[in-house]
Amino acid sequence: MSISVSSTPFRRSLRSKLQALRDVPVGSWFLGAALAVLLEWYIGPALAYALGLGQIPAIFGLSLILKKPWLIPSVLLYLVLIYGLPLAVMARLSAGLIRRLEARLSTGVYVGLHLVLLFFLLWAWSSADDYRLLVIRLLAINILATMSLNIVNGWMGEFSVSVAGFMAVGAYVSSVLMVWGFVNDDVFGPPVFPPQLAPMAFPIVLVIAGAVTAFSALAVAIPSFRTRGDYLAIITLAYVFIVRSFFENMEFIGGPRGFMNQPEVAGFPMVFFWTVFGIWVMRNYVTSILGKATNAVRDNESAAEMMTINTRAVKITAFLTHAFWAGVAGGLYAHVIGYINPATFDIRRSAEILGMLYLGGLNSITGSLLGPVLFMFLSEVLRPFQLLKWLVIPVILIYAMIRRPRGLMGFQELRIPFLERRRIAREEEKLHGAAGD
Amino acid sequence: MALLEIEGLTHWFGGLRAVYNFHTRIEPGEIRGLIGPNGAGKTTIFNLVTGYYRPTEGRIVFLGRDITGKRPNEIGKLGISRTFQNLRLWTHLTALENIMLAYYGQIRYGLIGAFFNTRRRQEEEARIEVEAMDLMRMLEIETYAHRVVSGLPYGIQRKVEIARALATKPKLLLLDEPTAGMSPAEMLETMEFIQFVRERFNLTIWLIEHRMKFVMNLCNWIQVLNFGEVIAEGPPDVIRDHPDVVRAYLGEMVEI
Ligand SMILES: Nc1ncnc2c1ncn2[C@@H]1O[C@H](COP(=O)(O)OP(=O)(O)OP(=O)(O)O)[C@@H](O)[C@H]1O
Ligand SMILES: [Mg+2]
Numbered sequence: 025m026s027i028s029v030s031s032t033p034f035r036r037s038l039r040s041k042l043q044a045l046r047d048v049p050v051g052s053w054f055l056g057a058a059l060a061v062l063l064e065w066y067i068g069p070a071l072a073y074a075l076g077l078g079q080i081p082a083i084f085g086l087s088l089i090l091k092k093p094w095l096i097p098s099v100l101l102y103l104v105l106i107y108g109l110p111l112a113v114m115a116r117l118s119a120g121l122i123r124r125l126e127a128r129l130s131t132g133v134y135v136g137l138h139l140v141l142l143f144f145l146l147w148a149w150s151s152a153d154d155y156r157l158l159v160i161r162l163l164a165i166n167i168l169a170t171m172s173l174n175i176v177n178g179w180m181g182e183f184s185v186s187v188a189g190f191m192a193v194g195a196y197v198s199s200v201l202m203v204w205g206f207v208n209d210d211v212f213g214p215p216v217f218p219p220q221l222a223p224m225a226f227p228i229v230l231v232i233a234g235a236v237t238a239f240s241a242l243a244v245a246i247p248s249f250r251t252r253g254d255y256l257a258i259i260t261l262a263y264v265f266i267v268r269s270f271f272e273n274m275e276f277i278g279g280p281r282g283f284m285n286q287p288e289v290a291g292f293p294m295v296f297f298w299t300v301f302g303i304w305v306m307r308n309y310v311t312s313i314l315g316k317a318t319n320a321v322r323d324n325e326s327a328a329e330m331m332t333i334n335t336r337a338v339k340i341t342a343f344l345t346h347a348f349w350a351g352v353a354g355g356l357y358a359h360v361i362g363y364i365n366p367a368t369f370d371i372r373r374s375a376e377i378l379g380m381l382y383l384g385g386l387n388s389i390t391g392s393l394l395g396p397v398l399f400m401f402l403s404e405v406l407r408p409f410q411l412l413k414w415l416v417i418p419v420i421l422i423y424a425m426i427r428r429p430r431g432l433m434g435f436q437e438l439r440i441p442f443l444e445r446r447r448i449a450r451e452e453e454k455l456h457g458a459a460g461d
Numbered sequence: 462m463a464l465l466e467i468e469g470l471t472h473w474f475g476g477l478r479a480v481y482n483f484h485t486r487i488e489p490g491e492i493r494g495l496i497g498p499n500g501a502g503k504t505t506i507f508n509l510v511t512g513y514y515r516p517t518e519g520r521i522v523f524l525g526r527d528i529t530g531k532r533p534n535e536i537g538k539l540g541i542s543r544t545f546q547n548l549r550l551w552t553h554l555t556a557l558e559n560i561m562l563a564y565y566g567q568i569r570y571g572l573i574g575a576f577f578n579t580r581r582r583q584e585e586e587a588r589i590e591v592e593a594m595d596l597m598r599m600l601e602i603e604t605y606a607h608r609v610v611s612g613l614p615y616g617i618q619r620k621v622e623i624a625r626a627l628a629t630k631p632k633l634l635l636l637d638e639p640t641a642g643m644s645p646a647e648m649l650e651t652m653e654f655i656q657f658v659r660e661r662f663n664l665t666i667w668l669i670e671h672r673m674k675f676v677m678n679l680c681n682w683i684q685v686l687n688f689g690e691v692i693a694e695g696p697p698d699v700i701r702d703h704p705d706v707v708r709a710y711l712g713e714m715v716e717i
Contacts, residue, residue, distance in 0.1 A: 305576045305577070308575060308576055308577060308578040309575050309576055312574070312575035312578075312582060312586065313561060313562060313564060313565055313568055313586060313589065314565075314568065314570075314571075314572065314574075314575040315575055316554075316558065316562060317562060317565055319551060319553060319554055319558075319562075320551050320554075320562050320565075322553075323550075323551035323552050323553055323554065324549045324550070324551055324552075326513065326533075326545075326549065327545065327549035327550070327551065328551075328562075329512075329513075329532065329533035329534050329537070330511060330533045330534070330537050330542065330543055330626075331534075331537060331542075331562060331563040331565065331566075331625060331626075331628075331629055332534050332537040332538050332563065332565050332566025332567070332629050333534055333562065333565045333566070334534050334565075335534070341572065387553070435553060
C-alpha cells in the first residue's frame with residue numbers, strides 16, 4: 025500500500041468525513057432507507073409530478089441522464105428530498121441509539137436482523153414499481169452467477185467462460201420440470217401435480233436444476249483438470265456453444281423459438297432467499313480449508329500437491345460448485361422472465377457476467393456484490409441506447425482493468441465496523457486463552 | 462527398517478540423463494546431505510522421491526511401502542514433506558493460512574461441512590488454527606501470523622515454508638537449499654534452527670546444500686552427485702578431502 029505524500033487539507037477533511045460515515049452503524053442507514061421508502065410511498069408520485077418527471081424515477085432516474093439531460097436537476101432534487109434527506113437525518117439522529125442497541129446483540133442475531141431488514145426494505149422499495157421489481161431480481165440473479173464464477177476465476181485463478189451455458193442448462197431443466205409438473209401446456213399436457221404446489225416445489229426443482237448443471241459440467245471438468253495447462257477457457261467456450269445448439273435442436277421445447285409458460289413462482293422473496301442462501305453457502309465454502317485450497321492451487325499448484333492437497337478434487341469441486349449455483353441462477357432467471365430461448369444464454373451473457381466479476385473484484389465476496397450493482401447501474405444509464413451499451417461498457421471495463429487490475433474490491437472485503445470489533449474481540453480472547461495455560 | 466530406501470533410480474528428461482542408478486538408504490534420525498555442482502540432478506532426485514516425476518527406472522520404498530509412481534499429495538500424507546529451492550509459498554495468503562492449508566490431508570469433515578459451516582467443521586478448523594499457532598510459536602514466527610506472506614522478510618518466509626512443511630506431520634523432511642540467498646550469520650542461525658526442528662519433531666532430514674560449511678557441520682552422511690551419478694559418499698571428513706569432490710567443484714569454478 026502506498027502512502028500519499030501530499031495530503032491536502034481538503035483531502036484530509038474528506039477522508040475524515042468518509043471515516044465518520046463509516047462509523048455510522050448499518051442499522052442507521054437501514055432506518056434512513058426505511059424512512060425514504062415510506063416517503064416515496066406517500067409523497068413520491070406527487071413530488072415526481074410536480075418536478076415534471078411524470079412518475080417516480082424507477083432506478084434513481086439513471087436512464088434519464090443521457091436520454092433527457094434537461095431533467096437532471098429535477099431528478100437530483102427528487103433524489104435529495106426522497107432519499108438523501110432521510111438517510112442523512114437518520115444517520116445523524118439514530119447513530120448513538122442504534123450503537124447502544126446493537127452492543128447487546130450477539131453476532132448471529134445482528135446478522136439475521138439486518139438480513140430481515142434488508143429483505144423488507146428492498147421488497148418495499150421495489151414493490152413501488154414493476155420495473156424495479158424486475159431489475160432488483162435480475163440483480164440478485166447476476167450476483168449469484170458472479171459469485172459462483174468468482175470461485176473459479178478469482179479464488180482458483182482459472183479462466184472459465186461457461187457461466188451462460190450453465191445458466192441455460194439450469195433454466196431449461198427447471199422450466200421443463202415446472203411446466204411439466206404444474207402447468208397446463210400444449211406440449212406437456214395437463215399438470216402432473218396440483219398447480220398450487222408449484223411455489224413449494226420450486227426450491228426442489230432449483231436444486232435438481234443445479235445438480236443437473238453440475239453433472240453436465242463434469243464433461244468440462246474431467247478433461248480440463250486431468251492435466252495441467254490452460255485448456256479451460258477453450259473448453260468452457262465450447263461448452264457454451266454446444267449447450268446453445270443443443271437447445272436449438274430440441275424442437276419439443278421450442279428449439280430456437282424458445283420455451284415459455286413458466287409458472288410465476290420467482291417473486292422477490294424467492295429470489296432474495298436463494299441469493300442470500302447461495303452467497304452464504306459459497307462464503308462458507310471459500311472460507312473453509314477445503315475451499316481455500318483453491319487459493320493454494322492458484323498461487324502455487326505444485327506446493328499444494330506436496331502439502332497433501334488433492335488438487336484435482338479441489339478443482340473439480342470448485343468448478344461444480346460454480347456450475348451448481350450458476351444453474352440455480354439460470355433457473356431463477358427463467359421464472360422471473362417467464363420465457364427463455366437459446367439465444368438468451370449466448371456468449372454475450374457470459375461476457376456480461378465476466379464484466380461484472382472483473383469490475384467488482386476477484387477473490388472477493390464484496391466484489392461479487394458490487395460488480396453486478398455497478399454494472400447494472402451502467403446498463404441502466406445506457407439502456408436507451410442498446411447498441412451503444414456494447415460499445416461503452418467494454419471501454420469502461422478496460423479502463424477499470426487498467427486502473428485496478430484486480431477489480432475494485434479485488435482480494436479485499438468490506439469490513440462492517442460492528443462485525444470487525446466482534447472479530448477482534450474473539451481473536452484477543454483466543455490469544456489470552458492460549459497465554460493463560 | 463530403513464526409513465527410506467532407493468534402488469537403481471534413473472531419470473531421463475528426453476535425451477538428458479538427469480539421474481543415473483542412484484542408491485541410498487536413510488535411517489531414522491539422520492541428517493543426510495546431498496551435494497554437487499549446478500545441474501547435477503539433486504533437485505530431480507527430490508522431485509522423484511516426492512512424486513513430481515515418475516522415475517524412468519528404479520524403486521523408492523518409504524517405511525516398507527513402495528511409493529514409486531504415487532502422487533505428491535499421497536506421498537505427503539504418508540509422511541514425506543519438503544521445502545523448495547525457490548520459495549513456493551501461497552503468496553496471497555497470510556502466514557497462518559499458509560500453514561493451516563497444509564492440514565488439508567488431515568481434516569475430518571467433508572463438503573457438507575464446508576458448505577453449511579457445521580459445528581464439526583468449526584471445531585475442526587478451530588483445533589487446526591490452535592495447532593498452527595502453536596507451530597508458529599515454536600518457530601518464533603507467531604507475530605507474523607496474520608500478515609500476507611509476500612510482504613514478509615525473506616528469512617521469515619523461509620521459516621513459514623518450513624512450518625508449512627511440518628504441518629503435514631512428516632517423518633522425513635526434504636530441504637532443498639535451505640540457506641539459499643542468506644548471509645553467513647543467517648546461515649548459522651538456520652543451522653541451529655534445523656537441528657532444533659529435528660529434535661523437536663523427531664524428524665529425519667535430507668538436505669541439498671551448496672555451502673560446504675553448512676553441510677559438513679550438520680550432516681552425518683553426505684552423498685556427492687555429479688552428472689546424475691554419485692561420485693563419492695561418506696561422513697563429512699571423508700568428503701571434505703575426497704579428490705573427486707574437489708575436482709567436481711573445481712571443474713565448476715573453471716567453467717564459471
Ligand atoms: N523438468 C525438466 N525438464 C528437462 N530438464 C530438466 C528438468 N528439470 C531439470 N532438468 C535438467 O536436469 C538436470 C538436473 O537438474 P536439477 O535441477 O536436478 O539440478 P540440481 O542439482 O538441483 O542443480 P542446482 O544446484 O542448480 O539446483 C539439469 O541439466 C537440468 O537442466
Ligand atoms: Mg536444485
